[in-house]
Amino acid sequence: MTLKLGYSPCPNDTFIFDALVNKKIDTGGLDFEPVLEDVQTLNEWAIKGKLDVSKISYGVLPLVLKEYVVLDAGGALGVGVGPLLIAKHNIPLEEVVTKVVGIPGRNTTAHMIFSHAFPGAVKKEFLLFSDIERAVLEERIDVGGIIHENRFTYQQKGLVKLMDLGEYWEQETRSPIPLGGIIIKRSTGDSLKHQVDDLICNSVQYAFENYPLITDYVKQHSQEMEESVMRQHIDLYVNDFSIGLKEEGKSAVNKLLNVFCKVNGSVLPDVPVFLNRD
Secondary structure: OEEEEEEOOOHHHHHHHHHHHOOOOOOOOOEEEEEEOOHHHHHHHHHHOOOOEEEEEHHHHHHHOOOEEEOOOOOEEEOOOOOEEEEOOOOOHHHHHHOOEEEOOOOOHHHHHHHHHOOOOOOEEEOOHHHHHHHHHOOOOOEEEEOHHHHHOHHHHOOEEEEEHHHHHHHHHOOOEEEEEEEEEOOOOHHHHHHHHHHHHHHHHHHHHHOOOOOHHHHHOOOOOOHHHHHHHHHHHOOHHHHOOHHHHHHHHHHHHHHHHHHHOOOOOOOOOEOOOO
């Protein structure tokens, strides 16, 4: 059996899935067809139910819960890993609501946290995450919400940090930041769901056992990124929560889901959010 598996080309995702898709671990007869796309595209595809298994932003999870359930392994949660607000020049935070703000996708954790922090902001531009720095530099937007490797490069381009949205979330909720998770179709048989979850967990553990090695698979998808930046990326986004959510991780995801409902005035579908591992 072959399952279509979507994730981003970012080092944290290729690090997690390398052993699985390249069969460095025993996959028990399962094959995975990797589909690498930016997270916003994966979010949109999840809404359409396009892939069997996929990485998504937790910000889109409420929109896909009817068709997908969250796996334990492979996700990104943590402390000090949240989106940053940056600008070309210092801007008082009270003025952010009046500015044009670039957000890395409508259905992203970054958008949810930004909306929670600045509920009055309405001038939003939804851009590919890798285009936001340039948009700020070219003054097409006033403020940008940056994620992934841009957290490590914005200062080199002369941009300034206005706010760490991750720190804001952590202080407000006393929880780690739920950035992205792995979902699988509910129509998948329970035994197969558990097998996939176990395999992703094994893939993460294999990667950790061989770290700090940066494999050719990670390098080829990292768009000429320096190895030091790849390791920063992996160190920031891959941790014990990538092996398993545990109750702390599930609690953090549930808090973000509550924020989504508050921001959007909506109600979640009455279905289990997480894979039952009992």
